[in-house]
Amino acid sequence: xxxxxxxxxxxxxxxxxxxxxxxxxxxxxxxxxxxxxxxxxxxxxxxxxxxxxxxxxxxxxxxxxxxxxxxxxxxxxxxxxxxxxxxxxxxxxxxxxxxxxxxxxxxxxxxxxxxxxxxxxxxxxxxxxxxxxxxxxxxxxxxxxxxxxxxxxxxxxxxxxxxxxxxx
Amino acid sequence: xxxxxxxxxxxxxxxxxxxxxxxxxxxxxxxxxxxxxxxxxxxxxxxxxxxxxxxxxxxxxxxxxxxxxxxxxxxxxxxxxxxxxxxxxxxxxxxxxxxxxxxxxxxxxxxxxxxxxxxxxxxxxxxxxxxxxxxx
Numbered sequence: 587x588x589x590x591x592x593x594x595x596x597x598x599x600x601x602x603x604x605x606x607x608x609x610x611x612x613x614x615x616x617x618x619x620x621x622x623x624x625x626x627x628x629x630x631x632x633x634x635x636x637x638x639x640x641x642x643x644x645x646x647x648x649x650x651x652x653x654x655x656x657x658x659x660x661x662x663x664x665x666x667x668x669x670x671x672x673x674x675x676x677x678x679x680x681x682x683x684x685x686x687x688x689x690x691x692x693x694x695x696x697x698x699x700x701x702x703x704x705x706x707x708x709x710x711x712x713x714x715x716x717x718x719x720x721x722x723x724x725x726x727x728x729x730x731x732x733x734x735x736x737x738x739x740x741x742x743x744x745x746x747x748x749x750x751x752x753x754x
Numbered sequence: 755x756x757x758x759x760x761x762x763x764x765x766x767x768x769x770x771x772x773x774x775x776x777x778x779x780x781x782x783x784x785x786x787x788x789x790x791x792x793x794x795x796x797x798x799x800x801x802x803x804x805x806x807x808x809x810x811x812x813x814x815x816x817x818x819x820x821x822x823x824x825x826x827x828x829x830x831x832x833x834x835x836x837x838x839x840x841x842x843x844x845x846x847x848x849x850x851x852x853x854x855x856x857x858x859x860x861x862x863x864x865x866x867x868x869x870x871x872x873x874x875x876x877x878x879x880x881x882x883x884x885x886x887x888x889x890x
Contacts, residue, residue, distance in 0.1 A: 693869065698874075728864055
């Protein structure tokens with residue numbers, strides 16, 4: 587083996603090692619706009635004060651996601667009529683869903699209680715049109731008496747859920 | 755002669771009688787003086803007792819008057835307090851009613867401005883329904 591062959595072999599070996607270590611970045615996956623099925627939901631906070639984890643462990647649970655450039659908008663109720671300020675967004679950076687912009691909105695339950703909700707979503711893209719997300723939210727009384735009749739186990743409350751998504 | 759003897763005897767008898775009467779009168783005067791002294795002493799004692807009783811009566815009357823005044827003052831104070839309490843309670847109730855009214859108005863406005871309006875959730879609603887109602 588002459589010197590040139592030895593250098594070429596060493597270079598190929600180094601590239602192979604760096605690639606295996608992910609130092610060349612590995613694969614970058616993409617998300618596309620659509621409806622995503624939720625699975626494997628678990629509690630990411632110590633307790634589920636708000637009591638909605640059951641909605642995310644439901645096999646029928648889906649969420650909507652809109653991708654616009656590097657911005658992903660989460661429509662957690664998959665409700666086309668949902669007001670835009672109720673939808674949290676985040677920035678896609680490689681396979682990371684980061685820099686969350688929280689949704690800050692109010693929900694009136696009947697005529698005697700108004701709650702204010704703050705929520706955000708972060709996570710990772712684990713494959714094309716698939717990912718792992720963490721939803722964090724808090725609920726507080728905005729006005730009136732919210733001791734009963736709301737969607738939540740208690741108000742005020744905070745909860746955080748982790749779940750996987752796959753496009754339908 | 756007999757007449758002379760009789761007159762002499764009578765005169766002697768009269769002299770004797772006069773002396774006895776004087777002695778009796780002296781005794782009577784002495785007894786009267788003693789009785790007068792006793793009466794004066796008894797009157798003085800009675801006057802002193804009356805004076806003491808009158809003093810006690812005045813003290814009791816003064817005490818009664820003081821007690822009556824204290825009772826009247828206490829009654830007036832209680833009446834005044836009740837009136838003041840009533841006024842304060844009325845004011846507090848009015849304030850509470852005004853606060854409740856204001857709170858209800860604020861809640862009504864907040865409901866009207868809410869980003870999402872939904873029904874009061876019943877216990878029968880499923881978690882999925884509750885989540886959907888709140889945008890989850």
